[in-house]
Amino acid sequence: MKQKETLLNTMGINISRDIDEIGDEHVGTSFETPLREDAFEMDDELKIELIEKHFREIMHVLGLDLTDDSLKGTPRRVAKMYIQEIFSGLDPKNKPDAKLFENKYKYNEMLVEKDITFFSNCEHHFVPIYGKAHVAYISNGTVIGLSKINRIVQYFAKRPQVQERLTMQIGNELKEILGTDDVAVVIDAHHMCVSSRGIKDVNSSTVTSFYSGKFEKEEHTRNEFMKYISL
Numbered sequence: 001m002k003q004k005e006t007l008l009n010t011m012g013i014n015i016s017r018d019i020d021e022i023g024d025e026h027v028g029t030s031f032e033t034p035l036r037e038d039a040f041e042m043d044d045e046l047k048i049e050l051i052e053k054h055f056r057e058i059m060h061v062l063g064l065d066l067t068d069d070s071l072k073g074t075p076r077r078v079a080k081m082y083i084q085e086i087f088s089g090l091d092p093k094n095k096p097d098a099k100l101f102e103n104k105y106k107y108n109e110m111l112v113e114k115d116i117t118f119f120s121n122c123e124h125h126f127v128p129i130y131g132k133a134h135v136a137y138i139s140n141g142t143v144i145g146l147s148k149i150n151r152i153v154q155y156f157a158k159r160p161q162v163q164e165r166l167t168m169q170i171g172n173e174l175k176e177i178l179g180t181d182d183v184a185v186v187i188d189a190h191h192m193c194v195s196s197r198g199i200k201d202v203n204s205s206t207v208t209s210f211y212s213g214k215f216e217k218e219e220h221t222r223n224e225f226m227k228y229i230s231l
Contacts, residue, residue, distance in 0.1 A: 031168055033090065033159055040091060044083050051079035086121060089158030096151035098177045100142040110221070112136040112228045113149045122193045123160035131189025131205065134229040137174060138182035138214060138221075149174070163189055163208050171210030181213030184225050 042050075056075040059066060066072055088094050114134040122129050133153045156169045171185040186209045195202045214221045 031165060033161075033165070033169075035090065040093075044091075047083050048076075048079040051082055052076045055079060085158070086119070087159055089155045094155065094158075096148055096155055098144055098148045098152065100144055100177070103139045103141055103143050107139060107143075110136050110138055110224060110228070111143070112225065113146060114229045116150050116153050118153050118157040118189075120157040120159070120161045120166060120189075122191060123162060125193040125197065126160065127192040127196060129157075129161060129163060129189050129191050131187060133170065134186045134188075134225075135170065135174065136184040136215070136225045136228070137178055137180060140178070140180040140182070142178060144174075144178060152177075163187060163191075163206055167208040167210045171212060175212060182215060183210070183212045184215040184222070185210040186226075186229060 052075045055078050056066060059071065059075065064071055066075075112134065113136070114132075116133040116135065118131065118133055120129040121127065135149050135153070152173055153170055156166055156173070167185050167187050170187075171183050174183045174185075175181060186207065188205055188207045190205050194200075194204065211222060215225060216222075
């Protein structure tokens with residue numbers, strides 16, 4: 001084992017059993033997605049080129065024949081998928097422009113957008129998290145287009161994530177955009193790091209919630225929201 005560690009260290013790879021354990025314990029380290037200060041100095045095309053190169057090496061280490069017609073394009077496809085699709089929410093330039101509208105109808109009840117399907121990736125093993133997000137808010141004079149709520153969910157989902165952080169990021173973003181504390185978010189999701197590896201439990205799901213303003217202080221408001229999303 002020591003010989004393997006020495007070899008990997010010379011390749012710039014550090015082994016830490018503590019880090020493995022943290023991954024299995026589903027620990028998140030911060031509210032903000034951990035990013036380096038220079039995260040966006042490199043343009044997307046260069047990122048794609050570098051990921052393609054390194055993923056090609058991963059496939060080579062696994063023993064795959066990269067001259068095979070089915071595999072030779074895979075490193076490029078994975079690199080483009082990472083940057084342009086499943087991790088596109090890392091880049092602030094992809095943040096949705098959430099335009100607000102005056103609440104001309106004077107609608108002052110709860111608005112609920114439920115069953116928003118999302119796909120994310122566990123930051124501990126880089127395997128999918130997928131499920132439904134349910135979002136509610138009570139207007140304080142402005143409203144947001146319904147599709148923008150979906151886009152906000154997708155933006156924060158499209159990055160390496162921990163479900164607790166994802167829930168809080170969506171809730172706090174809506175609070176800031178709408179200028180109201182009266183926001184609720186519930187996420188019910190399946191984690192492939194639980195179902196496809198490790199314990200291999202295919203039936204369980206994880207539920208997280210964010211309650212602010214009236215949803216936090218008033219039990220009847222929270223219960224009303226829960227009633228709507230269970231319909």
